[in-house]
Amino acid sequence: MRGRGIESIEQDQNATVRDMEHTLTSGQRIADHPRPLKNYLNNDKGIWSWMSTVDHKRIGVMYLVGVMSAFLMGGTFALLVRLSLLNPKHMIFGKVIMDAETYNRMFTLHGVVMVFVFIIPSVPAALGNFIMPLMIGAKDVAFPRLNLASFYLWVTGTVMALTCMVTGAVDTGWTFYTPYSTTTTTNVSLMTMAAFVLGFSSIFTGINFVATVHKLRCPGMGFFDMPLFVWGIYATAIIQVLATPVLGITLVLLVLERTFQIGIFDSRIGGDPVLFQHFFWFYSHPAVYIMILPGMAIISELIPTFSRKTMFGYRAIAYSSIALALLGFLVWGHHMFVAGQSELATVIFSALTYLVAIPSGIKVFNWLATMYKGNITMETPMCYAVAFLLLFTIGGLTGIFLGSLSTDVHLTDTYFVVAHFHFVMMGGTVTAFIGGLFYWWPKITGRMYSEFWGRIGCALYFVGFNLTFLSQFFMGGQGMPRRYYNYLDMYAPIHRISTMGSWVLAAGLFTTLFTLLASLRKPMDAPDNPWGGTTLEWKAASPPITHNFETQPVLEREPYDYRPEPVAHS
Amino acid sequence: MEQQFDTVKIGMWLFLATEVLLFGGLFVGFGLMQQRYPREFVEAHEYLQRSLGALNTTVLLFSSWTMVMGVLAAKTNNKKRLVFFLILTIICAFIFLGVKYFEYSHKYEEGLLPGHFYSHKGDSIPGSHGYATFFSFYFMMTGLHGIHILVGIGLLAWIAIRANRGEFSEAYYTPVDLVGLYWHLVDLIWIYLFPLYYLIS
Numbered sequence: 126m127r128g129r130g131i132e133s134i135e136q137d138q139n140a141t142v143r144d145m146e147h148t149l150t151s152g153q154r155i156a157d158h159p160r161p162l163k164n165y166l167n168n169d170k171g172i173w174s175w176m177s178t179v180d181h182k183r184i185g186v187m188y189l190v191g192v193m194s195a196f197l198m199g200g201t202f203a204l205l206v207r208l209s210l211l212n213p214k215h216m217i218f219g220k221v222i223m224d225a226e227t228y229n230r231m232f233t234l235h236g237v238v239m240v241f242v243f244i245i246p247s248v249p250a251a252l253g254n255f256i257m258p259l260m261i262g263a264k265d266v267a268f269p270r271l272n273l274a275s276f277y278l279w280v281t282g283t284v285m286a287l288t289c290m291v292t293g294a295v296d297t298g299w300t301f302y303t304p305y306s307t308t309t310t311t312n313v314s315l316m317t318m319a320a321f322v323l324g325f326s327s328i329f330t331g332i333n334f335v336a337t338v339h340k341l342r343c344p345g346m347g348f349f350d351m352p353l354f355v356w357g358i359y360a361t362a363i364i365q366v367l368a369t370p371v372l373g374i375t376l377v378l379l380v381l382e383r384t385f386q387i388g389i390f391d392s393r394i395g396g397d398p399v400l401f402q403h404f405f406w407f408y409s410h411p412a413v414y415i416m417i418l419p420g421m422a423i424i425s426e427l428i429p430t431f432s433r434k435t436m437f438g439y440r441a442i443a444y445s446s447i448a449l450a451l452l453g454f455l456v457w458g459h460h461m462f463v464a465g466q467s468e469l470a471t472v473i474f475s476a477l478t479y480l481v482a483i484p485s486g487i488k489v490f491n492w493l494a495t496m497y498k499g500n501i502t503m504e505t506p507m508c509y510a511v512a513f514l515l516l517f518t519i520g521g522l523t524g525i526f527l528g529s530l531s532t533d534v535h536l537t538d539t540y541f542v543v544a545h546f547h548f549v550m551m552g553g554t555v556t557a558f559i560g561g562l563f564y565w566w567p568k569i570t571g572r573m574y575s576e577f578w579g580r581i582g583c584a585l586y587f588v589g590f591n592l593t594f595l596s597q598f599f600m601g602g603q604g605m606p607r608r609y610y611n612y613l614d615m616y617a618p619i620h621r622i623s624t625m626g627s628w629v630l631a632a633g634l635f636t637t638l639f640t641l642l643a644s645l646r647k648p649m650d651a652p653d654n655p656w657g658g659t660t661l662e663w664k665a666a667s668p669p670i671t672h673n674f675e676t677q678p679v680l681e682r683e684p685y686d687y688r689p690e691p692v693a694h695s
Numbered sequence: 696m697e698q699q700f701d702t703v704k705i706g707m708w709l710f711l712a713t714e715v716l717l718f719g720g721l722f723v724g725f726g727l728m729q730q731r732y733p734r735e736f737v738e739a740h741e742y743l744q745r746s747l748g749a750l751n752t753t754v755l756l757f758s759s760w761t762m763v764m765g766v767l768a769a770k771t772n773n774k775k776r777l778v779f780f781l782i783l784t785i786i787c788a789f790i791f792l793g794v795k796y797f798e799y800s801h802k803y804e805e806g807l808l809p810g811h812f813y814s815h816k817g818d819s820i821p822g823s824h825g826y827a828t829f830f831s832f833y834f835m836m837t838g839l840h841g842i843h844i845l846v847g848i849g850l851l852a853w854i855a856i857r858a859n860r861g862e863f864s865e866a867y868y869t870p871v872d873l874v875g876l877y878w879h880l881v882d883l884i885w886i887y888l889f890p891l892y893y894l895i896s
Contacts, residue, residue: 332709340702370713374720387810387831395824
């Protein structure tokens with residue numbers, strides 16, 4: 126049974142004022158109980174209690190530390206790649222920065238680490254693990270031990286990748302295209318098996334989350350009462366379960382081809398190199414939806430909260446998430462327009478690519494409509510959410526340019542593509558991830574960060590990102606190919622802008638990192654609900670107790686209902 | 696408890712879906728290669744021993760039946776029957792692997808091996824890669840399937856030991872049910888493999 130929450134019309138008309146009062150004096154309306162002495166962080170002490178934990182919050186924190194370290198590593202590779210491209214001579218202070226073979230390894234490792242070790246786990250495994258069970262009023266995920274196993278698989282895969290990096294690395298590009306990947310002497314087998322292990326980490330997380338969303342929702346929470354973050358994580362989990370095994374078998378086939386020459390991808394012995402591309406992109410296109418759906422899920426939380434307004438088009442966003450997950454399986458060929466597919470296939474894939482853009486567009490318009498006439502405040506999470514709207518729109522739109530066959534013939538394998546996917550993956554997912562991190566930081570750590578430095582970090586990030594990647598659209602349009610070590614002098618000015626932009630971007634990211642780390646030195650005094658959020662995680666303490674809630678929550682309000690809560694009568 | 700049972704069943708079905716997609720990639724690859732080398736594939740499959748394949752199919756189908764009987768015994772608090780049927784299932788699995796051993800050693804003797812190890816003489820289209828490709832897929836798919844049978848034997852043995860200790864009853868037979876689901880999937884994959892490899896003409 127759900128209460129309606131509003132007793133009279135007068136209350137409704139005064140709702141905005143009272144809402145502001147109650148949320149500005151943050152936490153008092155909801156957290157009238159004293160802060161619990163024992164929370165999930167200090168409940169059990171010692172390294173072993175962390176290494177053997179089955180608490181989704183501790184696992185989420187371990188994943189968070191892990192993926193942020195991976196981001197640091199992948200980012201370092203990126204800065205080195207950009208450094209090499211600073212000028213056509215690859216020189217700085219009179220010395221050549223790196224040779225061509227090293228360059229090939231650098232951009233490959235940047236891609237492999239960012240895609241497999243960082244971005245695919247990032248939002249689901251770090252934030253999703255922590256927040257999603259709280260949001261549905263559950264004590265934990267459906268399979269807590271499987272959750273821990275997922276984490277250890279992630280660690281194992283990462284260690285394998287690190288080992289590969291110091292034993293010859295790989296120079297094939299993160300896409301491992303045949304025939305180069307079956308003949309190069311670099312350590313392709315180890316790296317692909319690392320990706321295989323990481324893939325199973327992803328699969329188990331996906332299985333866990335689907336089961337959790339189906340079976341562990343609190344009383345009163347039907348599917349259409351769930352927060353949109355949960356819808357996004359759920360749609361992502363479906364893709365993780367269905368798509369990742371195909372990558373698994375593809376990589377196994379690649380290793381078998383390298384080791385035993387079984388003849389599936391090598392045309393000299395009867396195989397088809399383009400078959401690899403089909404298998405690879407059948408997973409890797411849905412994979413990009415694994416990357417963006419959680420990011421969109423975070424934005425769907427930030428925008429209503431910081432606009433103090435209910436989400437416009439809740440069902441549209443929920444259905445769009447599922448539509449993206451399903452349609453995402455049908456468009457893999459748009460990565461292969463010039464690979465030698467038939468004309469009929471390319472036309473069909475192009476048409477489907479236009480179709481798959483529609484749910485994303487629906488979401489962007491719904492978010493804007495939510496903000497319209499809302500009571501907007503620009504705390505750091507909202508700064509990132511607004512940045513997302515701009516950057517993701519550019520990224521998505523340029524994907525459409527690439528989806529049209531005649532333009533793709535000119536733009537494919539140029540920096541236009543590089544700029545496009547960095548806009549959606551970094552401008553989209555990473556921006557949303559950082560926004561979500563700031564949003565839920567008080568819940569996870571019990572501390573508030575410095576708003577001033579948080580916003581500075583966002584500003585540097587936004588400016589640096591655009592300098593680095595917006596410039597690359599122009600370079601790509603002029604014909605600069607991707608993955609090239611050498612380039613013509615005509616591209617030098619834009620390369621220089623892009624490289625310097627990467628330094629500003631790095632400054633922004635380090636500012637953000639230090640802002641968050643500095644907050645940990647403050648006492649644990651964040652309120653339970655600093656933002657006046659309406660979803661269930663804000664009813665738990667900051668940080669939560671190990672079992673999340675003192676008593677089983679029962680949902681009594683619609684999602685994103687910003688009307689004041691009914692006053693309890695004694 | 697019922698919520699836990701339902702939840703864990705959802706988890707298991709999702710895992711089975713991932714297995715289907717894992718093998719699915721190989722099925723798709725096989726289909727594509729068959730389009731490429733239709734004559735070689737038809738000829739190569741003559742070298743497979745249809746009778747042994749049929750025997751294996753019967754053995755696995757029977758083992759699926761014994762598995763179901765085991766689950767039923769668990770549900771009806773019948774410990775002795777449960778252990779009996781689990782052991783019978785394991786025996787069937789070993790018979791399957793034994794037959795596979797005979798098949799594989801025959802292939803080895805004839806030089807019908809994957810990829811560049813292929814050394815068979817007497818093909819109609821000598822020098823064509825189609826035969827080697829056929830056997831690459833044959834060994835990959837039956838090999839991967841065989842690995843899953845081995846894992847299944849391990850799971851069945853573990854369940855049998857726990858059953859013997861009296862851990863399962865009408866109130867709690869979840870692991871038996873889940874291992875049963877896994878075993879049925881392994882059987883189902885063979886049901887697709889058998890006609891594809893042994894019966895095409």
